[in-house]
Amino acid sequence: MPINVNSPEYVKAEKEFYEANTLEDQLIALKIMISYMPKHKGAENLRQQLTTRRKKLENLIIKKKKSSKSSKTGIKKSDMQAVIVGKTNSGKSNLLKFLTNASPKISKIQFTTQRPEIGMMNYATTQIQIIENPAIDSPNYNKGLTNSADTLILIATSLEEIELLKKQIKTKQKQIIVFNKIDLFDTEQRRKLEATLKSKKYNFVIVSTKTSEGLEDLKGKIFQSFDKIRIYTKDPNKKEHDTKKPVILKPGATVKKVAEKILHGFSKQVKQIKIWGPSSKFPGQVVGLNHKLKDLDIVEFKTR
Template identity: 30%
Template sequence: MPANLTAQYHKAEAAYRQAETPEEELECLQWMLREIPKHKGTDKLQADLKSKIARLRSELTKQSKAAQRPSHRIPKQGAGRIVLLGAPNVGKSSLLAAVTRARPEIAPYPFTTQAPQPGMMLYEDCPMQLIDLPPVTADFIDPHTVGLVRGADLVLLMIDLANDNLIEDTQAVLDRFRAGKTRLGRESGLDEADVGVSYSQTLVLLNKVDAPGASDRQAILDEFLPLPYDRLEISATVGTGLEDLRRIAFERLGVVRVYTKHPKEKEPDRSKPFTIRRGESLVEVAEQVHRDMARTLKSARVWGSAVHPGTIVKPDYQPVDGDVVELHAG
């Protein structure tokens, strides 16, 4: 029997993937259990959720009795969270400096980045959070890295085309995640057979494409370590492919920019768009304007590519990128 999972369940599932603390994970799992349809087709999934909740409660009880480790928690900002993942010296910090205003330490020796470093990358008028993660090797992975990869909307797996050991270094990163519950994938989501296994959408960045011998190393990579992810060739230092990176990252996040207009004004406010995910409705826009407006929203007028100018729509209308909306609450 098919599960027929609801939109609210998928919303709870997405929140669970992006939870940053065990307490947030527990809250989201309980939300998922409340929203899951109760029939034979979901019996196993319900049992998995209950088991996960019980295990997490037990872990939280133990943690409350033990000293807590220092946290590298980074507040979420922008339209989505993107993380830079890779082996030492692949150019993650150089890329962060090239596409954001962040100024990380950049040096030609391993482990320059010892803690997650955030910045904001712009695509047109849409900011996206970009986080440089500590490097991953066969012998080391920072414990916070896994959580940040798990909660990311997009993982940028960087590979250094100037490195003769790129196959071994990349394999070490892949092996680290294949061995755990947080894994790299073509799309983000939970494993239906095990709700504890989470996949994070991944795009490969082939960095230093301008380096001597880069094309030969790329051919070797394709032959001996073919990767199941889409990829983009870039050079963080020269700037090759960086504008494409901004655009592709925006598209991968599934972001929809919505601009609001006051009923008494002729022109919309285009200084800063509200951002929602593709498939979300005007209710999510109203929530960002004001919590009470989401509860009392009755209708809206919309100007955009998918409707006639000034069309009156209901709260369940799903905006498209660039829509101008005039919200009416009652």
């Protein structure tokens, strides 16, 4: 017989458990749930289940910590990560400062940035990690960081520099060429440059981190480069879905993937799924775990 735990602290923690965005938050909620469990024998089974779940969660957190840290840099990789690569003085730090919340040191002195600088860019309700790799022409350049990035932002201030960067990078990620310091060009120089970049079929943006020209355009290109979809989740007890932190997945991902990303094993507890948005035939359509989702879909999981 399943028992009902009625203590308000337990109910509150259980709710927090299902709404938690991170494994760490889930573990905290679970520990609270366990501490408010009734002590009598009838609750023994449930206590056992929760304890097992706690152990699994603890192991998962340890595993995740180990796997998400690149052994070389110790940087925790997010769902979407772009690394800025370029020669010294090309404007890498200035670009990072514009795109993210980071405040790296900017200077006309060469090789100012000596360690990777990390920032977060908010774009279309998602968070994108952007990292400045120290100058490619310096001993502090971190090749491992470039290799493990999802997208590379190659920044340059001349065509020769672009060619050099392309030669030095052998990996196959998506590349966005950022031609910086366009404020120093006159109209004619600019026209020629654009024609050349187009003829080379580069995926490029012309910017100035001084005047901020082209930077909004670049943000869009960065987001698109990851080719990911955003899935919002909805609490069955609320009218509106959570518009802040979508689950980030590959196109064609199933509802099951969303559930499992929320919590490993969660898909097995789901009793009913409803969806709204581009992949639904009508708002609130009931679907199965294998339903394929589209960008901006909203999913609601019922577990009881």
